[in-house]
Amino acid sequence: MPIRHGGSARRAAKTAGALLLATGGLVAVTGQPAAAMLDYVTPTSVAWTDARQPTRSFSASDDTVPVGTWEADGGKHTARAYFTFDLTPYRGQRVVSARAITGETKVDDCDKPREIELWRTDPPTGAPTWNTAPTAREKVADVGYPNLPCGSSFIGVMITEAVRQAVADGRDQLTLMARIAGDHETNKHYSRQIKSVGISLDHNTPPNVPDQLTVEGMACDSPLTIRTTRPTLRAVASDPDVNENGSHDRVAATFAWWPVDRPAERTEATLDGLPSPARYPYQLPEGKLTHGNTYAFSVRASDQYDSSDWSPECRFTVDVVAPPAPTVSSTDYPERGDWTGGPGIPGSFTFTADADDLAGFSYSETGSATHFVPVDASGRSATVSHAPNNDGVRQLFVQSVDRAGNFSEGTFYMFFVRPNAPTISDDDPEAPAGTPRRLTFTPNMPNVVEYTYRLNDGEEITVRADADGTARVTITPEVPDVYFLYVRSRTADGLLSGEAWIALWVE
Template sequence: MPENGGSIGVPTARRRRVPRRFLTAGLAALLTTTGALAVTGQPASALQNYVQPVEVTWTDNARPTRSFQAEDAALPVGSWQSATGDKHTSRAYFTFDLSPYLGQRIISARAVAGERSVNDCDKPRELQLWRTENPTTAPTWKSAPAAVKKLADLDVPGAPCPSTYLTTLVTNEVRAAIAARQSRITFMLRIGEHEDGLQWGRRVNTLGVSLEHNHAPNAPGKLSAGGLACRDDLFIGTTRPEFRAEVTDPDVNETGGVDQLKATFAWWPTDRPAERTELEFPYTLPSGSRFQYTIPDGVMTHGGTYAFTVRATDQYGDTSDWAPECRFTVDTRIPARPVVTSTDYPAAPYEPTAFGPGIPGTFTFSPNGSDDVVKYEYTSWDSGFGTVPADGPGGTATVTYTPKNPGYHRLEVSSIDRTGNHSQTTLYEFYVRQTAPRITDGNPTGGFGEPRELTLRPGMENVVEYSWQLNDGEPTTVRADADGTAKVTVTPRRGGANMVTVTSRTSDDLPSGTGEYYFYLASTPTISSPDFPLDGSDGPLAGTPGTFIFAPGMPGVTEYVWSVGGGAQHTVAAKEDGTATVSYTPTEAGFQWIEVFSRTADGDESETASGYFVIFSHAPEVTSSDYPAYGESGGPGVAGQFTFRPARDGVTGYVYDFGDGPKTVTAAADGTATIDWTPQSYRVDTQGLVRLKVREKIGDIVSDETEYGFYLGKLAPTVTSQDYPPSGEVGGPGIAGSFTLTAHVPGSTEFVYRHGTEEKTVSAGPDGTATITLTPTEVGGNYLYVSSRTDSGITSGEGVYYFTVANPN
């Protein structure tokens, strides 16, 4: 969510009873605190609803004791004649429920009606809107609710006859009803002076009210002081705390827009409430933002207890309740540096003392006289950062720490008081002795697969067993002899670096550190080639087949696993002499590499060998005047020529691909070739980009690839409309309009279009055009998507026609 920095600008203060120096310091803080942001330009979000009546009736003087419901949302008003020739005079009543809006600000209210039919459009419109008493039962001609006030003549100048949009403001009436806590309001439609005249009668649509209303903001929340969320018994460690609060408003309009809000901060010493200071921010932020303000120097003191609160005001002047008070005490006293002790690992930074790696020890932290320490913070080389609570205010804490390695170690410990103030750091240094077993190799020159006897000797007293493993194998446990030693045999079957790790355990079940023994076994195979020089000299042309020969670097090799350029791995069996030969045909030019490792029948694998070689390019040149490289031209159904020119002598043909599969063409005597190509459609997924890929052939050798890219023109149909032109707001929901479609792909026989989700087709005339009729249902921006196609299946790209439908309200 958006967030502003400290206060800036000149504050608006109320009931400011503070020393003169605070006014100066406060203004300086407002002007210098960084990070403030005034957000502008966001839409107001007072809620706008189109309110339908909860009761709709009409009355008839010919049937004075009956009440009638609307038929198809239409009601008669004025005089009309029945099918039997009887004359009737009617009035229409509409009652609206205002209970959801009680207590809210009414910004505007507009009554909206429309005529369904008119008896005689030559007669002037005398349609009147009245407010009546709220009926207790359905109105009849005889028991009609009393008329209270005529509100308007619904005759918009220049409105057609009949008119679907007749409107007038009823803001004052709705406001008055809300102010009087009335849950309902009733309006009446009638004909004026000529109510008895048949020529003035009409049928009207159900009356609605377009209502714009606004809630007051919510009381601000998420209050914090000095970076700490407000709570009971809050202490903060600065005399310049930063106050923060989140402001929100319940109003969110149909597009997600929210209200713009100001914040007013108020703060005071709790024992001197008359010194309350208020600051109203000079700018607004959208609902959901956080305001923050930093108290200037010289206002708050150590030991003082203060309170602050916040309220919000929206752009209409509606104000929230004050947030619940946030009370805190300022405590800037730094606690004393803690005392650290340990009997397991006594402080001795240069000499081994006790225990060893893997053996836990306890360390006790004491407050050193500070009575408000609540926890301790510590860091170590092996375990990183941690915190531990004290056993009470001003109490101690104990942690368990297990060194992982021998040698120098240290703990860095600080005390933290109830406010969060950190003490200076105590450095506790100690030295962990080396306890790892020692390893002696009885066959240090042994080769691949040859056994080695290792002697394990203890690094600490009373060792009774060892646990060892070779590389990533399963650990094995062996009992120690009476002198604390043990012998184990390992048979390495992995080329390259190998490692044996050993730990021991005493009769008291204490673990040792880890002993490590490294040795190396040569196993890497060799690579050679009569066709691809591996010494950096010139290599063959792309497409030239060749071979590589692999030779073993360890005994018992039965197969090789190889790959080129990090690609797919291939396996080849070794011959009796342990070698293997593989074939490879490079399809791309440039610097390349081959990798191979060997494997025995037991699954033992060697290290990986690498070889590097260079392949030379003889990719062809591609040109086209009809479709220039990376330009936009032509389009679906527009043929073009492409010429291929060789990079080497002796070219016999070309392999090319427009993305629909490879094709071949024979080269002329001079090595060139020309092809004709007609695109069948516009590639929407690539935005018209076509990638032509071409390789040249010299006998059986196929070159590396040339990629020739270009863009197709869309040739999408154009759309024109006098009813719904591309600029301005016209028409309205339910009002049909004509649209003329014109194709630009030669031979187009039909159009494919959609307005909404349903796709439809219409045939094109001989002139390549068609006219369609659309009836938009949505107010605002509308989109018409159109493409064309021929009988042979050539399709244009899809074009879009944008138009705006007027809002009748």
Template structure:
């Protein structure tokens, strides 16, 4: 009697029913070929029409994925890169990578000596999995090798000529023209003024020119640096264009240079350019104020500084035609340190012997002083009220024959604190 072969269903056996159910044979999972590679690039430049690279040894990149790849079971794939000269497609070179898990990015470095300047090439990529199932070839990526610098541009300006003259002024814009002089390889111009921020502008046509507006922010010689850049990123030598920006800032005359703290100062502004109509000024970090100019272009204002130490006045002018000037700066110093005197122990000199009581007279260094804060030899600070004349007297008896120190500052009724005066005096030794 012939034998009969029965295929037992796997689900029936696992169910433990003991029944032998007739079923079709178990089948393995179907393999799917990898996806067509994507994200092609040359030297990290995304493939696009008119792509150019500035090296004869670029690298190609492509991303490969596989539908069979899962987190629990990664799929191993390889990438085959094929490249050729566009005009000689039969001179095709292929290279296959080692296998690695999908999805992943693959790279191929073109060997030195394979590409030449001016040549146009194409490459494509396909992927193969561990079961030798291969994807279709990707769309080809074309690029041109360009390692030649573009021509050096020329620069001109009707507003700021590059001669020995002085023109314009800070804040006054000027037109500058960059010319490629017929070099159609120039894609854009790169420029900066005296090392400032870099900007780019494209020519109006291949081999043409571009005109930009530049506003110098300071007077004196300024250097404009301009380079041509081609579509492959090659940069020309720099053209340096030096022009001179004239000084237009006002002049400031202090009518009361010895004025102290809280005392008014008359400041006169004189124009540094023609047709000045007004001045904008401020004291320290205070609000800006505007004053009109007289017929002769000058203006006089009064400021009353209330900040001990250094004070600053800033001013700039504007013409009737709305042209700005540079900014002028005037600094003055308000000394607010008090004075200290003593008959028994003069400051900076040898005084009485140790144990002799001394009287120290404090004098104000600014108006409005209501009290003095003082200390001898680093002891805790003490406070004494100022008299009607602004002065105060204290006593101190040094007990050792050595150098002693006194420090004192003042405070006004408004809480303004002066600078601190620090002085020394020498105490004599009893014989």
């Protein structure tokens, strides 16, 4: 079973590497590259067999098994040990390196060299015995290392090719047999007791297929039209691997782009790796894209060892030509026509442009906010209801906008808005402070039913209009000063007039 991110098995692997490095001739377990993951894989089953008891299978005692020959109970015993590992977690992955790690717990004769061999066998169909032992296929390593002291607690040997081939072949298990080499297997002076074998496995999972592709910040979930020949393409690249320090792999991103009708003109560019996950921006170089053409791009991610599949392609069309300026018409507020309507009274305005790729129109009245209206079903026009914000000579500024976001030159539309603010009459212009002062409001628009007024910045007061549309109110300024009174009328349809005001001099 694999053990990741710490634990006694991981510490054992690291310690083994450090000790082996100190002895020379071996590669340490620590210091793995940022890409790939390091696991310490323990066997799912450990058993040893004895030639003197050929129908029995034995389990490890205190994580220790015998190999070779010894004498006991008046006879010779010869043992081999079997270690089976689960490879299913590594399907589809790259095996970067694999190192079998063990150690000696007992040596019969330190004057004799270490002659332990590791063999790959067929997976056992049950608990192995000497008579039913799985067939040995090939030797994968000699665990010799004469420079290591006798009785070394940690011994490691590379078995990368054996593990790599087993994973590549799609095997679920790998079984290793430990034995003493050749004729020395029956010589008791070469026998050992060893720790259960584990595998320090450095493996790599390919990066994920990049996603979140955008062009100029627009997601690729629908056909796109852009208004630049140097767009910025973006994608997120990530990798599932996490190394022993908790850090993610570094992933590079390769962008490929081409005209959809000329795929042979494909161009690729690779950006340097960043810690996963990372959002990569890539701006296409000048002179590669032209107006009116449709392009596609795709992205793949790469770590130190592997690359992902290419992402689904994203398509976009280049449009850098502005649409024609619109025409503007209105019967409610004709261009340079009669004085009509009034502030707050809406009128219909129609915008039209002769273009096939219109998105809509941008418009604003002098001194007011800019609005956008999409094209109607015709694809070439739009009608808006707009209420002037003031009386007098007014002007609309209108631009056509295409689907790429290109703006046309502006069209200025001038119209005349009739004043409709009520007239204010001061019936007591000489009234001193502290005495009532009568005021009359007279409408300048039809069907006025009420007025709203305020004195200076005071509270607004609403009064009903008489049948003829007029209204009379009384105020009483308490101290001598100049007072300003503001008033607006409202029709039965809810239309507000412009605002009228008057200065009241109070002696």
